[in-house]
Amino acid sequence: MSKSVSEMSPTQQKLYRIIFGYESEHGKLFDLVLIITIMASVLAVILDSVASINEKWHGLLYILEWGFTVLFTLEYVLRLYCSPSTRGYAFSFFGLVDLFSILPTYIAFLWPGSVYLIVIRSMRVLRVFRILKLARYMGEANLLVRALLEARHKIFVFLYGLLILIIIFGSLMFLVEGQEHGFDNIPKSIYWAIVTITTVGYGDIAPQTAIGQFIAAAAMVVGYAIIAVPFGIISSEIWNVQQDQKGKKANWDALMACNNCGHVGHDRDAKYCHNCGVEMTK
Secondary structure: OOOOHHHHHHHHHHHHHHHOOOOHHHHHEEEEEEEHHHHHHHHHOOOOOOOOHHHHHHHHHHHHHHHHHHHHHHHHHHHHHHHHOOHHHHHHHHHHHHHHOHHHHHHHOOHHHHHHHHEEEHHHHHHHHHOOOOOHHHHHHHHHHHHHOOOOHHHHHHHHHHHHHHHHHHHHHHHHHHHHHHOOOOHHHHHHHHHHHOOOOOOOOOOOOOHHHHHHHHHHHHHHHOOHHHHHHHHHHHHHHHHHHOOOOOHHHHHHOOOOOOOOOOOOOOOEEEEEEEOOOO
């Protein structure tokens, strides 16, 4: 159950203004330090994956990682403590990202390789949009996501047709070239077809016969021809979403901002604020 900031204790209100706020000097400083710490943590994990650096500095990097994890765990607990809606924040986008950014270090006790999943912390830098007043770009990201969702059926049909085409080209090359030219089986021939149609062209398998080279040329031409199809589908849906937003701009503007913290960029059907977790007022 959510509550207003005025209903919280003085300590919670003060923490809320620092941790979730971005207008005050303390709030800006907190977010800036947080982002620098996040990037330092991600950099430490990246460096630890380099064998020469790991061999020389593994002990220091290990201590730093645990230090970062403890700090982020404390921050997550404080966010839960001072959020107007603990459940709302915990299940919000940023709440889940904050949680998943600290879990890999603890999971590493059971699965050592999972420590490198800490790079998910880089997603927390999205909070910089609030500091730099770039929340409108989150709205543009929402527009792109909506367009992709609207175009999902068309994209599925396109991918299904492409899959059939790849199977046909792969099967033809298996029949024409055969094992003596590296096309050992249909799955491997399908792999060749995918590499060719996507214009990647690794060159590890290549047709040797004239007929095979003709089929390969046809696959390359088809690959160039179909590149424009998904762009056309998505562009069309983006235009449709933009027109829909213009027609409902009054309602959209009223629903984009959280009445509690002022955070913007919410979808029209959002139930909780992405920033503070309080329930959205329709």
